[in-house]
Amino acid sequence: MTKHLLLGQTLGFLGNPLRGEWADVTRFDSAGGVLIEEERITKTGSGAALRAAHPDAQVTDYGDALISAGFVDAHMHYPQTGIIASWGKQLIDWLNTYTFPEEAKFHDRAYAHDVADRTLDLALAHGTTTLTSFCTIHPDSVEAFFDAAASRNMAVVAGKTCMDRNAPDNLRDTAQSAYDDSKALLETWHGRGRTTYAITPRFSPTSTPEQLEALGALWAENPDVLMQTHLSEQRPEIEWVHGLFPQARDYLDTYEAFGLLGEKGLYGHAIHLEPREIDRLREVGASVVHCPTSNTFIGSGLFDLMGLATAGLQIGLATDTGGGSSFSMLRTMAAAYEIGQLRGLALHPAQLMWLATEGSARALHMSGEIGHLGAGAMADIVVLDLAATPAIAQRHAQANDLWDALFPTIMMGDDRAIIDVWVAGARWEQN
Numbered sequence: 257m258t259k260h261l262l263l264g265q266t267l268g269f270l271g272n273p274l275r276g277e278w279a280d281v282t283r284f285d286s287a288g289g290v291l292i293e294e295e296r297i298t299k300t301g302s303g304a305a306l307r308a309a310h311p312d313a314q315v316t317d318y319g320d321a322l323i324s325a326g327f328v329d330a331h332m333h334y335p336q337t338g339i340i341a342s343w344g345k346q347l348i349d350w351l352n353t354y355t356f357p358e359e360a361k362f363h364d365r366a367y368a369h370d371v372a373d374r375t376l377d378l379a380l381a382h383g384t385t386t387l388t389s390f391c392t393i394h395p396d397s398v399e400a401f402f403d404a405a406a407s408r409n410m411a412v413v414a415g416k417t418c419m420d421r422n423a424p425d426n427l428r429d430t431a432q433s434a435y436d437d438s439k440a441l442l443e444t445w446h447g448r449g450r451t452t453y454a455i456t457p458r459f460s461p462t463s464t465p466e467q468l469e470a471l472g473a474l475w476a477e478n479p480d481v482l483m484q485t486h487l488s489e490q491r492p493e494i495e496w497v498h499g500l501f502p503q504a505r506d507y508l509d510t511y512e513a514f515g516l517l518g519e520k521g522l523y524g525h526a527i528h529l530e531p532r533e534i535d536r537l538r539e540v541g542a543s544v545v546h547c548p549t550s551n552t553f554i555g556s557g558l559f560d561l562m563g564l565a566t567a568g569l570q571i572g573l574a575t576d577t578g579g580g581s582s583f584s585m586l587r588t589m590a591a592a593y594e595i596g597q598l599r600g601l602a603l604h605p606a607q608l609m610w611l612a613t614e615g616s617a618r619a620l621h622m623s624g625e626i627g628h629l630g631a632g633a634m635a636d637i638v639v640l641d642l643a644a645t646p647a648i649a650q651r652h653a654q655a656n657d658l659w660d661a662l663f664p665t666i667m668m669g670d671d672r673a674i675i676d677v678w679v680a681g682a683r684w685e686q687n
């Protein structure tokens with residue numbers, strides 16, 4: 257049996273630091289160890305004690321680098337990797353100008369495979385071990401992504417994006433084909449290796465009621481899969497939804513009415529929510545996903561993280577690339593912090609790290625399996641250099657506790673802060 261022991265500073269969580277006092281639920285060890293047997297973490301604790309108890313383990317000593325669960329990105333679009341950081345548009349224009357022309361290229365499986373490989377390698381290089389992705393309307397785009405993830409042994413969530421109106425001709429399916437293709441894909445892929453399927457209506461403006469109904473029926477027939485979509489991202493989008501669904505009580509109702517509101521639902525953005533929407537999301541135990549770099553980049557608004565957490569909603573954190581402007585969950589945490597500040601609230605680094613790991617894992621219903629530095633979890637791990645650049649190093653030199661030492665890397669760090677990434681118990685090396 258292959259046994260690895262990673263030594264360094266370790267950070268893990270015993271509970272949700274957004275709900276209670278962060279200090280009560282964080283577990284930090286300045287001389288910690290993580291024991292990996294085959295693909296899982298089997299023990300965490302004192303590095304010296306683990307070393308003495310497991311003399312047969314292969315030791316990697318990371319010194320004072322920080323060992324954390326790998327980052328979990330709870331919402332992104334791998335087909336938009338090629339158009340990240342495209343200038344000057346807000347949501348609807350951005351979709352029409354940049355996104356749809358790029359997504360149309362994914363009818364070509366070789367192109368899809370190339371972008372899937374590139375995206376997964378970029379994610380890993382930034383310390384992200386799980387991606388939750390929208391694909392395109394083309395079933396091959398889903399296969400390409402799942403194939404590429406399987407070859408890296410990564411846990412991923414994805415689904416065929418469904419659109420049967422308000423999109424270009426070459427990017428439209430139908431209610432029936434969306435149902436048939438999604439069904440075939442989930443039957444092939446859901447639960448195969450580390451793959452999870454998510455039924456994926458893009459958002460209600462690009463689906464007819466018939467398509468939403470068909471996908472709601474598919475979810476009812478397959479309640480163990482996830483469902484992902486977008487909700488209340490921008491004001492003009494919400495107005496458009498009201499026009500398209502005049503009978504709906506609010507944006508969420510356009511999903512709820514067709515069986516697309518449920519515990520395993522992931523609702524990206526959720527910025528401009530009505531009180532009824534918040535109540536319903538909480539009642540069913542659904543998750544909302546905060547995409548802060550996207551919200552500032554596309555100009556969407558300021559997500560009410562603490563308000564929604566206090567209301568009892570599950571919250572994940574995500575890049576939303578290519579609407580989001582970075583592949584880095586460090587940069588994403590920084591943007592969440594900045595949005596918090598604009599709302600008068602300073603998120604603690606413990607809360608940010610929890611969101612990027614355990615919080616997203618919970619949103620994906622994979623708590624304890626991924627995003628967790630503790631016994632039983634898959635060994636998906638990131639090792640962070642807390643002094644990776646001259647600017648960070650000089651600030652780090654002044655730090656007087658872990659949080660003060662970590663926060664400059666959250667605010668200013670990028671892929672240069674990533675020393676190593678472990679995926680399912682193996683150290684990742686880029687080909």
Ligand code: GUN
Nearest residue numbers: 333458459486550576579
């Ligand atoms: N709403 C519908 N589609 C998209 C998308 O691709 N990106 C973002 N940010 N919002 C969307």
Ligand code: ZN
Nearest residue numbers: 331332524576
């Ligand atoms: Zn999105």
